[in-house]
Amino acid sequence: MTMLDMSIAEALAALAAKKISAVELTDAHLTAVEALNPRLNAFITITADQARAQARAADAARAAGDAPALSGIPIAMKDLFCTEGVRTTAGSNILEPFIPPYESTVSARLKAAGAVMLGKANLDEFAMGSSNITSAYGAVENPWQRDDGAKLVPGGSSGGSAAAVAARMAMGATGTDTGGSIRQPAAFTGIAGIKPTYGRCSRFGIVAFASSLDQAGPMARTVEDCAILLGAMSGFDERDSTSADRPVPDFRAACARGVQGLRIGIPREYRVDGMAPEIETLWQSGIDWLKRAGAEIIDVSLPHTRYGLPVYYIVAPAEASSNLARYDGVRFGARVDGADLIDLYERTRAAGFGAEVKRRIMIGTYVLSAGYYDAYYLRAQKVRALMLRDFNQAFAKVDAILTPTAPSAAFAIGEKMDDPVTMYLNDVFTVPSNLAGVPAMSVPAGLDARGLPLGLQVIGRHFDEETVFAVAGALERAAMFTAMPAVRAGAGS
Amino acid sequence: MSYTIEGSTGPWELVIGLEVHAQVISKSKLFSGAATDFGSEPNTQVSFVDAGFPGMLPVINRECVAQAVRTGLGLNAQINLVSRFDRKNYFYADLPQGYQISQYEHPIVGMGTIDIELESGETRPIGITRLHLEQDAGKSMHDQHASKSLIDLNRSGVALMEIVSEPDMRTPEEAGAYIRKLRTILRYLGTCDGNMDEGSMRADVNVSVRKAGEAFRTRCEIKNVNSIRFVMQAIEAEARRQVEIWESGGAVTQETRLFDPARGETRSMRSKEDAHDYRYFPEPDLLPLVLDEAWVATLKTELPELPDAKRARLMQDYGISRYESSIFVMEQVTADFFETVAKGRDAKQVANWMLGDFFAALNRTGRSIENSPVSAADLGALLDLIKDGTINGKIAKEVLELMVETGEAPGAIVEARGLRQVTDTGAIDAAIDQVIAAHPDKLAEYKSGKDKLFGFFVGQVMKAMAGKGNPALVNEALKQKIGAPAA
Numbered sequence: 001m002t003m004l005d006m007s008i009a010e011a012l013a014a015l016a017a018k019k020i021s022a023v024e025l026t027d028a029h030l031t032a033v034e035a036l037n038p039r040l041n042a043f044i045t046i047t048a049d050q051a052r053a054q055a056r057a058a059d060a061a062r063a064a065g066d067a068p069a070l071s072g073i074p075i076a077m078k079d080l081f082c083t084e085g086v087r088t089t090a091g092s093n094i095l096e097p098f099i100p101p102y103e104s105t106v107s108a109r110l111k112a113a114g115a116v117m118l119g120k121a122n123l124d125e126f127a128m129g130s131s132n133i134t135s136a137y138g139a140v141e142n143p144w145q146r147d148d149g150a151k152l153v154p155g156g157s158s159g160g161s162a163a164a165v166a167a168r169m170a171m172g173a174t175g176t177d178t179g180g181s182i183r184q185p186a187a188f189t190g191i192a193g194i195k196p197t198y199g200r201c202s203r204f205g206i207v208a209f210a211s212s213l214d215q216a217g218p219m220a221r222t223v224e225d226c227a228i229l230l231g232a233m234s235g236f237d238e239r240d241s242t243s244a245d246r247p248v249p250d251f252r253a254a255c256a257r258g259v260q261g262l263r264i265g266i267p268r269e270y271r272v273d274g275m276a277p278e279i280e281t282l283w284q285s286g287i288d289w290l291k292r293a294g295a296e297i298i299d300v301s302l303p304h305t306r307y308g309l310p311v312y313y314i315v316a317p318a319e320a321s322s323n324l325a326r327y328d329g330v331r332f333g334a335r336v337d338g339a340d341l342i343d344l345y346e347r348t349r350a351a352g353f354g355a356e357v358k359r360r361i362m363i364g365t366y367v368l369s370a371g372y373y374d375a376y377y378l379r380a381q382k383v384r385a386l387m388l389r390d391f392n393q394a395f396a397k398v399d400a401i402l403t404p405t406a407p408s409a410a411f412a413i414g415e416k417m418d419d420p421v422t423m424y425l426n427d428v429f430t431v432p433s434n435l436a437g438v439p440a441m442s443v444p445a446g447l448d449a450r451g452l453p454l455g456l457q458v459i460g461r462h463f464d465e466e467t468v469f470a471v472a473g474a475l476e477r478a479a480m481f482t483a484m485p486a487v488r489a490g491a492g493s
Numbered sequence: 494m495s496y497t498i499e500g501s502t503g504p505w506e507l508v509i510g511l512e513v514h515a516q517v518i519s520k521s522k523l524f525s526g527a528a529t530d531f532g533s534e535p536n537t538q539v540s541f542v543d544a545g546f547p548g549m550l551p552v553i554n555r556e557c558v559a560q561a562v563r564t565g566l567g568l569n570a571q572i573n574l575v576s577r578f579d580r581k582n583y584f585y586a587d588l589p590q591g592y593q594i595s596q597y598e599h600p601i602v603g604m605g606t607i608d609i610e611l612e613s614g615e616t617r618p619i620g621i622t623r624l625h626l627e628q629d630a631g632k633s634m635h636d637q638h639a640s641k642s643l644i645d646l647n648r649s650g651v652a653l654m655e656i657v658s659e660p661d662m663r664t665p666e667e668a669g670a671y672i673r674k675l676r677t678i679l680r681y682l683g684t685c686d687g688n689m690d691e692g693s694m695r696a697d698v699n700v701s702v703r704k705a706g707e708a709f710r711t712r713c714e715i716k717n718v719n720s721i722r723f724v725m726q727a728i729e730a731e732a733r734r735q736v737e738i739w740e741s742g743g744a745v746t747q748e749t750r751l752f753d754p755a756r757g758e759t760r761s762m763r764s765k766e767d768a769h770d771y772r773y774f775p776e777p778d779l780l781p782l783v784l785d786e787a788w789v790a791t792l793k794t795e796l797p798e799l800p801d802a803k804r805a806r807l808m809q810d811y812g813i814s815r816y817e818s819s820i821f822v823m824e825q826v827t828a829d830f831f832e833t834v835a836k837g838r839d840a841k842q843v844a845n846w847m848l849g850d851f852f853a854a855l856n857r858t859g860r861s862i863e864n865s866p867v868s869a870a871d872l873g874a875l876l877d878l879i880k881d882g883t884i885n886g887k888i889a890k891e892v893l894e895l896m897v898e899t900g901e902a903p904g905a906i907v908e909a910r911g912l913r914q915v916t917d918t919g920a921i922d923a924a925i926d927q928v929i930a931a932h933p934d935k936l937a938e939y940k941s942g943k944d945k946l947f948g949f950f951v952g953q954v955m956k957a958m959a960g961k962g963n964p965a966l967v968n969e970a971l972k973q974k975i976g977a978p979a980a
Contacts, residue, residue, distance in 0.1 A: 082547060082548045102546075104548060203550060204548065206548050207547045208547070208548065208778075211778050238552065239552060240550050240552075241553065241779050242777075242780060319777055322592055324591075325582060325591020326545040326590050330586050341586055345584055365772065368772035368774055373773075377774060
């Protein structure tokens with residue numbers, strides 16, 4: 001096994017045993033980035049010099065017997081996290097020249113834990129998308145290949161993070177998940193990813209998309225690696241009023257807990273029309289694996305599931321329309337001068353934002369406008385409350401819920417692009433947990449007939465990521481997912 | 494209800510409501526740690542939160558919340574233990590986030606009431622509709638550069654309390670009295686300095702007119718009026734404008750207007766059709782603001798004595814009139830000054846001296862009570878010198894002038910200048926003899942019954958003694974010498 005195929009847990013052990021150095025590990029990954037990024041476009045900005053300096057510091061720290069939890073582990077940072085002195089674009093032209101003078105809490109915590117940042121990962125513009133084609137810095141290509149050879153999307157919005165981890169360009173990555181942006185790309189690229197409970201990770205310094213839904217989380221090739229990363233990312237931050245002031249449990253220990261005696265809910269409403277039969281089959285496999293591992297399977301109902309997408313596509317654009325008002329060309333970022341202030345706004349925003357962002361700003365502005373607020377935004381908030389009640393009622397009977405992550409495997413760049421609504425359907429299984437704020441994780445569980453990875457989703461109670469990790473760990477052990485993408489570091493080709 | 498505007502169709506009544514924006518006294522801003530000092534160099538008190546940088550989040554400042562609660566308590570208002578922040582969305586160059594964080598549907602303070610005092614001595618209760626917290630915007634400056642507008646974000650994010658009154662006022666005087674009373678209460682509470690000329694208190698004025706007994710007619714809002722005088726002028730000008738419109742067969746349209754003090758008129762700023770659609774929605778970056786009842790109760794017990802209570806107490810404790818007391822309580826420092834001087838002294842006399850010569854001296858020298866050239870202790874010492882007979886009242890007025898001029902203590906002035914009154918009967922007798930000798934004709938007239946001349950002799954004796962004679966002793970000795978006047 002090369003260093004590039006190691007899990008974070010394995011690499012930490014190898015580093016601790018002095019079998020490898022952080023500098024070697026980082027250099028190997030930087031070489032992989034150099035080789036693969038021109039094709040996959042997973043990184044917008046590569047911070048090689050900084051990464052090497054961090055790796056040297058990690059080796060020095062370890063030599064001094066003072067290595068923190070992630071010392072020397074090379075990761076990719078989604079380019080939505082503000083990084084001090086390193087350009088942060090949010091995948092948008094409007095932030096093309098933006099170099100933040102501050103660091104996001106999550107990236108600061110990872111840095112403090114010794115993680116090495118290889119660069120800033122590509123994403124859908126302002127995290128709005130399920131395919132990574134809306135990035136102003138070009139689409140990301142999925143390292144997996146379909147039997148017809150078509151170039152596939154890696155999912156989105158954390159598509160650069162997913163592609164980098166799947167292709168062995170990084171050992172792990174940060175993502176953010178507003179409606180599925182960690183879990184869906186994780187499923188599309190055959191890796192694991194968790195959206196923790198809303199409030200588990202600080203949102204301070206993350207470019208905001210939809211404040212009441214946005215949540216940071218890790219993406220990695222194993223469930224345990226996600227747990228290790230999440231442990232370093234989590235925790236109360238007084239600079240984010242919505243972050244939770246509660247202790248961070250030992251997520252890593254939870255991964256091996258097993259599911260003996262756990263009650264697993266199967267929501268009947270997730271059997272949607274048009275779902276690929278392979279996904280139906282995989283879901284059944286997941287049920288069987290958990291049953292065999294000692295879990296009790298219980299049918300549950302989440303009756304308002306079908307309103308998830310409409311509610312999401314009202315609430316998220318509404319918040320986004322307001323959150324993106326600050327990109328006006330006045331204080332930072334790109335500016336296109338105009339005859340007067342209004343002209344400056346219009347030219348700056350017309351040039352700075354892409355089509356999908358504009359679409360969502362318009363939808364959001366519409367649903368908040370006088371005369372429509374009650375019919376759309378207010379109604380959506382009421383349904384959102386019902387969806388939360390659905391989950392609470394289900395979690396009175398079960399400890400976790402098992403569903404597929406996405407209704408299909410990765411599709412080709414160009415497919416599903418004509419109609420935004422078809423694209424939005426990708427989020428059908430992931431959106432409800434954002435609306436309810438509950439933790440949810442995607443685990444790679446199998447391949448479809450065309451050789452593409454599929455994921456299963458585990459949803460847990462608020463702040464019970466431990467059970468999510470326990471169930472995800474059990475699925476991972478049962479699924480024995482060992483397939484690797486065609487395009488990856490060390491694969492030759 | 495006497496104030497009306499006389500139109501061609503008869504008298505019109507005014508209906509006035511005020512929205513006062515009061516800048517909260519706090520070290521840092523409503524949602525960031527940046528400082529709030531007035532008059533700092535532009536853009537030196539700005540955090541990344543205030544400048545609306547990507548990923549920045551608001552965090553509520555506990556002290557600003559406490560200030561709003563104190564103010565609500567001071568306005569006898571309901572404190573809402575659960576309130577919520579909303580975003581008010583609009584684009585402007587000095588609004589960095591593209592929205593103002595405010596409280597729309599669920600303000601921190603609900604209904605309350607304050608009593609205003611009118612010239613006539615009447616008091617009138619004015620309803621408070623609500624008080625909510627919101628952040629201020631920055632400041633655009635269009636006159637600093639030939640082709641550019643400059644923006645100062647020092648004020649961006651500073652906490653404001655918007656205090657909304659019921660449409661309970663009927664005259665410009667009442668509106669003026671309301672703002673004055675509100676300002677006094679805020680200053681007592683220490684929640685707003687009330688300096689309208691520095692912009693820390695601004696008023697939006699809602700005005701409509703109607704015939705007696707009618708329901709409300711359409712109102713106009715006059716934005717951002719920055720002095721009490723202008724508020725009163727703006728109301729009158731706007732009411733006259735509306736009367737003219739109604740009487741000429743037109744209809745007032747709801748709109749936002751500005752007052753031009755130079756021309757004494759209001760002019761349209763934007764009509765209802767052009768009004769912004771603010772797209773209010775709950776601020777998702779902040780949790781609902783939940784107050785602990787015990788905390789509110791603690792704040793209540795820590796409130797200072799407020800003007801109405803203080804006025805009643807001063808009247809009760811010191812036996813001064815309502816008028817005198819009202820003047821003293823307008824500013825807390827004045828009331829404190831009065832109490833310091835009046836303690837252990839003749840309060841009525843203290844009141845007379847303060848309202849008379851002392852205030853006159855302050856006015857003349859352009860000083861306020863905070864930087865008075867005469868301390869409360871010195872004024873008290875001066876009155877003590879009168880009381881113990883060291884000086885007489887007339888000399889005391891002179892001594893006060895010298896105190897104002899030199900800042901010296903009254904005792905020192907009296908000693909240095911030999912102003913101590915003469916109680917030596919020998920010296921008084923000598924002066925009387927001298928005066929009698931100089932005015933034999935007047936003495937004869939007096940003796941023949943012209944009693945009024947007694948005062949002439951007193952005056953001459955005092956003059957001969959350079960004003961320092963003890964008036965009682967002089968009177969007594971004169972009576973001995975020339976006989977008491979018949980009356």
